[in-house]
Amino acid sequence: MIPITAVKQTALSLMDKAAIDIPDDYLNGLQKAADAEDGDLSSFVLHAMLENYQAAKEDRRAMCADTGVPRWYVKMGNEARVEGGPVALEEALRGATAEATDGVPLRPNRVHPLWRTDHNNNVGLNAPEIEYSFEPDGDWIDITTVHKGGLFGSDYRMLFPGDGIEGIKRFYLDCLVAFGKRGLACQPAIIGVGLGGSKDTTMVLGKQAACLRTVGDRNPDPKVAELEMELMELGNSIGMGAMGFVGKSMVIDCHVECGFCHTGGMPMSVHAFCLSSRRAVARVHADGRVEYRTDPNWFTPYMRRETVGWAPEAESLKKSV
Amino acid sequence: MGTGSGKLKKVSLNVPVTTEQLKDIEIGDIVYLNGVVYTAREGVYKRVLEGGESLPEGLAEISNANFHCSPAAARREDGHFDIGAMTGTASFRFSKWLDQWFDVSGAKIIIGKGGMTSEDYRNFFVPHGAIYLTTVGYGTGALLGRGIRGIRDVHWFDELGIAQAMWMVEVENFGPFIADSDLAGNSLFERETAKVNKGLAKLYEGTRAPALHRFGETNDRNDEMI
Numbered sequence: 001m002i003p004i005t006a007v008k009q010t011a012l013s014l015m016d017k018a019a020i021d022i023p024d025d026y027l028n029g030l031q032k033a034a035d036a037e038d039g040d041l042s043s044f045v046l047h048a049m050l051e052n053y054q055a056a057k058e059d060r061r062a063m064c065a066d067t068g069v070p071r072w073y074v075k076m077g078n079e080a081r082v083e084g085g086p087v088a089l090e091e092a093l094r095g096a097t098a099e100a101t102d103g104v105p106l107r108p109n110r111v112h113p114l115w116r117t118d119h120n121n122n123v124g125l126n127a128p129e130i131e132y133s134f135e136p137d138g139d140w141i142d143i144t145t146v147h148k149g150g151l152f153g154s155d156y157r158m159l160f161p162g163d164g165i166e167g168i169k170r171f172y173l174d175c176l177v178a179f180g181k182r183g184l185a186c187q188p189a190i191i192g193v194g195l196g197g198s199k200d201t202t203m204v205l206g207k208q209a210a211c212l213r214t215v216g217d218r219n220p221d222p223k224v225a226e227l228e229m230e231l232m233e234l235g236n237s238i239g240m241g242a243m244g245f246v247g248k249s250m251v252i253d254c255h256v257e258c259g260f261c262h263t264g265g266m267p268m269s270v271h272a273f274c275l276s277s278r279r280a281v282a283r284v285h286a287d288g289r290v291e292y293r294t295d296p297n298w299f300t301p302y303m304r305r306e307t308v309g310w311a312p313e314a315e316s317l318k319k320s321v
Numbered sequence: 322m323g324t325g326s327g328k329l330k331k332v333s334l335n336v337p338v339t340t341e342q343l344k345d346i347e348i349g350d351i352v353y354l355n356g357v358v359y360t361a362r363e364g365v366y367k368r369v370l371e372g373g374e375s376l377p378e379g380l381a382e383i384s385n386a387n388f389h390c391s392p393a394a395a396r397r398e399d400g401h402f403d404i405g406a407m408t409g410t411a412s413f414r415f416s417k418w419l420d421q422w423f424d425v426s427g428a429k430i431i432i433g434k435g436g437m438t439s440e441d442y443r444n445f446f447v448p449h450g451a452i453y454l455t456t457v458g459y460g461t462g463a464l465l466g467r468g469i470r471g472i473r474d475v476h477w478f479d480e481l482g483i484a485q486a487m488w489m490v491e492v493e494n495f496g497p498f499i500a501d502s503d504l505a506g507n508s509l510f511e512r513e514t515a516k517v518n519k520g521l522a523k524l525y526e527g528t529r530a531p532a533l534h535r536f537g538e539t540n541d542r543n544d545e546m547i
Contacts, residue, residue: 040328041349041499041513048457048464048497056406056463064460065393065408105395105405108483118482151411159531166529173525181517182435182510184411186459239520242458243435243499245513276460 002141004083006288008092013292014145015070015100017280019062022053023294026190026252026277029215033188033249042247046188049242049275064276067106068147070097070122071129073212073298077138080286093130093143098123109150131204135302136310139286144296146211146279153185153272156203161266165227168195168268169234175270176235180250183243186274188252190215191235194269197259206269209255211279212298219256220304228254242275257299333494337385338429340450346500348509352454353496357384357473357489358432360391362410364485366418368477369425377476377487381427384489389415389433391484393462402472404490406462409434409455416441423449432498434459435510442506454498455510461497468495 027050034046056063072093082089098121101108108120110127122128155175159167172193179185192210194202218225232254241247261267282292302310329351334342336356346352359380368374377383389412394404412433419437422428423445431437431446432454446453456465469490476487501509534546 041509044329044351044499045457048461052458052461052464055467059463059467061405061463061466062393063406063463064458065390065406065462065466066410066460067393067406102395105393105403107391107393109391111484118484120483157531157535158533160533163529163531166527167531170525170528170530173528177521181514183459184435234524238517238524240517243455244510244517246516274460275458276462 002080002082002284002286003288004088004092006284006290007082007089007141007143008096010282010284010290011093011096011143011145012100012103014143014280014282015096015106016104017292018070018145018147018278019067019100019104019106020056020060021280022056022063023214023277023279025214025216025294027053029252030188030275033252037241037247037249039241039245039247041243041245042241042249045242045245046249062104062106063278065107066149067104067109068278069109069127069150070106070145070147071131073131073133073144073146073296075133075135075142075144075298077135077140079137079139080141081139082141090130094123094128097121097128133298133303135300140283142281142283142296144212144279144281144298148207148211148278149186149274149276153179153189153274154207154270156199156267156269158199159266159268160264163266167266169231171268172231172270173234173238176238176250177240179272180238180240181244185272186276187242187272188249189272189274190277191231191251191254192271192273193231193254193256194271195256195258196261196267198261199267201259202261202267202269205257205259206271208298209257210271210273212296213255214295215253217253217255220301221258224256224258228256231256336430337381337383340429340504343429343450343452344504346452346503348500348503348507348512350500351496352498352500353468353494354386354498355493355495356386357491358386358388358495359384359490360388360486360488361426362389362391362415362485364481365477365487366415366422368481370418370421376426377474377489383473385426385428386430386432387422387426387428389431392488392490394483394488396478402475404466404469404472404488406466407469407490408460408462408465411435412437412453420445423451430454432456436501436508439502439506439508439511442502442508446502447504447506450504452500452504453502455501457497457499464497465495468492
């Protein structure tokens with residue numbers, strides 16, 4: 001049984017880490033981009049950002065004052081049991097969000113869309129979002145918090161099979177060019193692309209691809225992996241860098257996730273996870289032990305399964321044929 | 322600052338500034354501020370410009386630098402305010418209030434994310450002898466946080482909440498910012514965008530327009546989308 005106090009304490013600590021510590025994979029990616037960037041202004045911006053991450057870490061202050069809209073991703077091992085059940089788990093995550101908003105402090109960004117009511121704690125109607133996934137075996141839960149900005153850099157479009165890869169590229173470029181001007185997307189960013197699924201799933205997959213996969217990670221489908229590389233290069237050949245200034249660093253990495261969709265369609269979403277790519281992860285074990293990391297490892301082979309049941313041996317047999 | 326910034330000119334300004342002190346600022350200059358800056362965005366603009374409420378007494382003598390921003394801040398139990406980081410929010414949304422805001426507030430510097438159009442600069446900024454400074458990145462929130470020396474005052478805290486309240490912030494070596502406009506109304510962002518635009522046609526070669534269009538691609542609502 002996973003103690004609920006361990007869940008709450010871990011969640012609080014994750015809120016703090018996400019807001020303050022830039023994940024290493026993104027930091028290394030940005031460092032490489034900064035080394036390669038030759039645009040005067042773009043280069044100045046990237047070096048200022050690198051200095052900013054250092055300042056955040058040293059002072060233990062939020063790296064960006066727009067601390068985004070904090071949300072949660074929970075992956076549960078099939079044998080995991082949380083003390084108090086799912087209701088207690090959600091209360092712990094909502095509680096940690098509220099406490100950390102005051103404690104770090106974060107900006108209380110969440111308001112009612114019409115009345116603009118602000119609880120000053122980032123908790124309200126349908127906020128924070130908590131998404132779940134599951135994993136065979138395992139008596140642990142993985143808790144991930146992502147603090148993504150909420151205004152610019154994402155879009156959705158219904159494409160059709162006839163639009164093809166050329167249509168995918170067009171919409172991808174449209175998003176990057178539109179949101180890249182003046183740097184509204186806060187690039188260079190990890191770009192997530194959702195392809196297929198129902199419309200809502202398209203958006204979810206693209207967002208998860210941007211926020212829950214690390215720089216350098218490739219889709220296990222070699223053709224999708226190739227598309228990821230191609231889209232990354234395409235984004236970096238726009239001639240635009242940080243803040244929309246002339247430059248070549250637009251995309252730190254590109255992740256594509258696919259879902260089966262209606263036979264007549266090819267829905268697509270694009271998401272930019274900004275210069276402050278805030279994510280933090282921990283595994284809480286049944287005995288209360290906690291291990292922190294920055295890779296959510298969200299898209300496991302089980303998550304990407306295509307079959308009715310889960311039989312990893314049969315899967316690997318099928319692939320080797 | 323790291324490499325790549327060698328060719329950029331650095332300027333330090335004391336707030337309140339005079340238009341005279343802004344005349345040497347060129348677009349692309351790196352600017353740091355000392356003195357007091359205040360936050361004001363839609364919440365404050367609506368109260369003052371649409372609701373007719375008064376600004377704090379003698380605002381322009383204390384500060385004429387308006388930051389489009391909400392801080393990451395909290396009020397502690399003893400009543401004092403704790404600010405960790407500050408980051409600009411996109412300014413283009415506030416265009417409709419700015420002309421009147423300059424008249425009422427006496428602002429000479431607007432700080433925010435992403436600048437405004439050069440049309441706004443010519444129509445609103447130039448007549449008021451004001452310039453626009455953009456934040457860097459965006460999201461050098463921690464660096465800006467380091468430049469904060471204290472909170473002088475917070476107005477409309479209870480009415481508007483943390484994000485929309487007017488924060489009067491004492492700052493020193495507060496930056497970096499980049500000058501997007503000058504007193505003539507030129508825009509750095511528009512200059513850079515024009516350069517990027519030159520490569521776009523070639524970039525789009527080999528892509529395909531989608532079968533299904535949508536409004537925005539045409540503004541004639543009588544058009545079909547197929």
